[in-house]
Amino acid sequence: MIIRRLQEVLGTERDVQAPNGNWASRRLLLKNDAMGFSMHDTVIYAGTETYIWYKNHLEAVYCVAGRGEIKDLETGQVHHIHDGTLYALNGHERHYLTVFEDMRMICVFNPPLTGREVHTKDGYYPIDEVATVQ
Numbered sequence: 001m002i003i004r005r006l007q008e009v010l011g012t013e014r015d016v017q018a019p020n021g022n023w024a025s026r027r028l029l030l031k032n033d034a035m036g037f038s039m040h041d042t043v044i045y046a047g048t049e050t051y052i053w054y055k056n057h058l059e060a061v062y063c064v065a066g067r068g069e070i071k072d073l074e075t076g077q078v079h080h081i082h083d084g085t086l087y088a089l090n091g092h093e094r095h096y097l098t099v100f101e102d103m104r105m106i107c108v109f110n111p112p113l114t115g116r117e118v119h120t121k122d123g124y125y126p127i128d129e130v131a132t133v134q
């Protein structure tokens with residue numbers, strides 16, 4: 001059994017900041033934890049807009065605090081996000097995330113992230129090209 005607390009992750013290799021400052025991703029579970037998925041406690045900051053296209057991953061996101069919206073660029077639909085909202089990108093949808101009030105998100109990735117991935121300029125995480133957290 002793995003027991004891990006956010007407090008233990010903060011400020012370590014598992015605490016990853018977006019280079020553009022839009023988010024902080026605290027990686028509670030990674031590939032080497034052998035769960036078949038990764039799980040992150042992520043904060044996306046108010047006033048930011050982020051283009052994302054997870055072409056290599058499926059991602060489920062559960063918002064537990066804050067307010068924002070997701071624009072699905074495949075359909076043009078905009079969905080409000082707040083405490084208690086889940087979205088699951090089961091079709092690798094390109095999207096924009098716009099944040100009105102810091103959003104705290106529980107993010108699950110399949111396949112799991114391995115360590116310190118950050119978005120490429122095209123908004124995705126590369127696979128098998130990044131440093132792994134041991």
Ligand code: 9YT
Nearest residue numbers: 023025040042061105107
């Ligand atoms: C919701 C989302 O995709 N935010 C970007 C950060 C990412 N989810 C992560 O690595 O935690």
